[in-house]
Amino acid sequence: MFVLIFLPLMMQISENLKNILHSLPEKVKLIAVSKNHSVSEISEAYQAGQKVFGENKVQELMEKVDKLPSDIEWHLIGHLQTNKVKYIAPVVNWIHSVDSFKLLKTINNEALKHNRHIDCLIQMYIASEETKFGLSLPEAKELLLNPETSTFTNIRIRGLMGMASFTDDKNQVRNEFASLRNYFNELKQGFFPNNPLFSEISMGMSDDYPIAIEQGSTMVRIGTAIFGQRVY
Ligand SMILES: *Cc1c(COP(=O)(O)O)cnc(C)c1O
Numbered sequence: 001m002f003v004l005i006f007l008p009l010m011m012q013i014s015e016n017l018k019n020i021l022h023s024l025p026e027k028v029k030l031i032a033v034s035k036n037h038s039v040s041e042i043s044e045a046y047q048a049g050q051k052v053f054g055e056n057k058v059q060e061l062m063e064k065v066d067k068l069p070s071d072i073e074w075h076l077i078g079h080l081q082t083n084k085v086k087y088i089a090p091v092v093n094w095i096h097s098v099d100s101f102k103l104l105k106t107i108n109n110e111a112l113k114h115n116r117h118i119d120c121l122i123q124m125y126i127a128s129e130e131t132k133f134g135l136s137l138p139e140a141k142e143l144l145l146n147p148e149t150s151t152f153t154n155i156r157i158r159g160l161m162g163m164a165s166f167t168d169d170k171n172q173v174r175n176e177f178a179s180l181r182n183y184f185n186e187l188k189q190g191f192f193p194n195n196p197l198f199s200e201i202s203m204g205m206s207d208d209y210p211i212a213i214e215q216g217s218t219m220v221r222i223g224t225a226i227f228g229q230r231v232y
Contacts, residue, residue: 159200
């Protein structure tokens with residue numbers, strides 16, 4: 001029974017992973033978004049060679065970290081409240097959802113306490129939906145112009161992250177990703193011209209990652225196309 005029902009399901013994860021990795025350009029990093037999927041499903045992906053996982057909730061991330069191998073690179077990709085940074089600071093490698101100076105400062109302070117460095121992406125608002133988090137270009141500039149930002153020793157600002165609108169209109173999605181790439185180029189030129197660390201554009205999910213790659217994505221965050229539909 002177990003073999004008949006579960007084995008094909010589990011093999012599906014490694015099969016999906018293999019197919020997606022084949023379709024990605026070599027320089028694009030795959031973040032396997034494991035939110036709402038079990039530790040055993042993540043283990044299956046890990047055994048297939050995937051070492052980079054993304055979660056969108058602090059509590060769920062922390063519950064999983066202890067049960068999985070310590071060489072996993074964990075990315076927090078969902079909205080992050082300042083008062084929860086302390087929980088993830090000892091374990092998280094990347095935070096994609098920096099959307100305020102206060103949050104960035106807190107991440108730096110908490111990383112400092114653990115003698116760690118955390119790679120951060122500034123989340124930009126590119127969608128036409130009211131519900132999406134993120135900064136406008138002027139707000140991102142304000143954050144980077146803050147004199148305190150350059151004194152943060154335990155964070156590295158690695159680039160930008162954005163989410164396109166949930167729409168079937170591929171042109172709209174393409175335009176939104178293009179605007180994120182343009183924001184990246186402008187901020188790179190203005191603030192990080194000689195800093196090779198500012199190099200990442202995190203954009204693209206299961207339904208839109210081919211368009212994101214066409215528009216210059218360097219990190220895709222893919223859940224459903226690897227693990228199947230999430231059951232809430
Ligand atoms: C859930 C999530 C993803 C992955 O979405 P899929 O459509 O399942 O690939 C990517 N980015 C963020 C921020 C998410 O919350």
